[in-house]
Amino acid sequence: MTNPFSVQDKVVLITGAFGLIGSTLTESFLQQGAKVIACDVQSIIADDMRKKWSAFTEGKHFIVCHTDIRQIADCAEAVRAGVAAFGRIDVLINNAAIDAKFDAQANDALNATRFEQFPVDQLQKSIDVNITGLVVITQAVVKQMLVQGFGNIINVASTYSLVAPNQRLYDMGTGTIQYKPVDYVITKSMIPNLTRYLATFYASDNIRCNGIAPHGIFNQHSDAFVANFAKLSPMGRMSERDEIIGPFLFLASDASSYMTGTIVTVDGGWTAW
Numbered sequence: 001m002t003n004p005f006s007v008q009d010k011v012v013l014i015t016g017a018f019g020l021i022g023s024t025l026t027e028s029f030l031q032q033g034a035k036v037i038a039c040d041v042q043s044i045i046a047d048d049m050r051k052k053w054s055a056f057t058e059g060k061h062f063i064v065c066h067t068d069i070r071q072i073a074d075c076a077e078a079v080r081a082g083v084a085a086f087g088r089i090d091v092l093i094n095n096a097a098i099d100a101k102f103d104a105q106a107n108d109a110l111n112a113t114r115f116e117q118f119p120v121d122q123l124q125k126s127i128d129v130n131i132t133g134l135v136v137i138t139q140a141v142v143k144q145m146l147v148q149g150f151g152n153i154i155n156v157a158s159t160y161s162l163v164a165p166n167q168r169l170y171d172m173g174t175g176t177i178q179y180k181p182v183d184y185v186i187t188k189s190m191i192p193n194l195t196r197y198l199a200t201f202y203a204s205d206n207i208r209c210n211g212i213a214p215h216g217i218f219n220q221h222s223d224a225f226v227a228n229f230a231k232l233s234p235m236g237r238m239s240e241r242d243e244i245i246g247p248f249l250f251l252a253s254d255a256s257s258y259m260t261g262t263i264v265t266v267d268g269g270w271t272a273w
């Protein structure tokens, strides 16, 4: 009997593939025998990332595409190149997004901006990538999925697609209070309902659509942030990056074949209280 949890030979297009979650997912899908179309707006993949990905596939199971998801031509080219390399696209993972960080490289000026002063041009930049870009790449991939007669879309949401940020998380006790900016919350909030829209729109075309809402993946955050997080989280800790992998593999696999239109939270219980 074939293993329904297997993603062996599935062809997966991942946007934002060079980032924290995107690179983790690319590596784990490759490890599980999938083929990956790794798309990112950054034109150059880091040598160590390419080496890591090549290590267990001899470089044959992935292609890298310079894809700005805001650009229709880039998205069409990623689909063309992916199909030329692997023959089809089984799974689209809409992962790329602009997301204010609170780790070591955080942009303090923007993160210290209260709602009433938040720059509207920054809001527009986030809308362009997180909303319009997601739609543009999905349109391109869905056209291919309709031709194939099957497909599976996984949208990367956030706990902030579901609840407001607890701004106390971002008060590091330094005297400068930081805030999770509103652009992120606005643009992530549409994901659950867009997921339901796509799930119902394409259900009769054999195309599923679900979302995953991660939260607080540790990436060199300060001790103060980690301590704040621990106090507010039911599980009392941030997520390790590997803890995100299982739910993506499951939704990408045939084991979830009757699931569509759902958001799976991977948040240590953050949205449970």
Ligand SMILES: NC(=O)c1ccc[n+]([C@@H]2O[C@H](COP(=O)([O-])OP(=O)(O)OC[C@H]3O[C@@H](n4cnc5c(N)ncnc54)[C@H](O)[C@@H]3O)[C@@H](O)[C@H]2O)c1
Binding pocket: 015, 016, 017, 018, 019, 020, 021, 022, 039, 040, 041, 042, 067, 068, 069, 070, 094, 095, 096, 097, 098, 099, 129, 133, 156, 157, 158, 159, 188, 213, 214, 215, 216, 217, 218
């Ligand atoms: N890191 C977390 O703790 C966390 C928590 C909840 C949700 N998320 C979500 O996970 C996803 C990935 O987050 P991350 O932390 O890995 O972010 P990241 O910043 O590490 O990676 C994002 C990637 O997207 C790429 N990108 C940006 N604009 C693009 C564009 N126009 N076209 C194509 N690629 C583009 C970037 O180059 C980068 O490689 C996002 O959707 C984010 O909202 C992350």
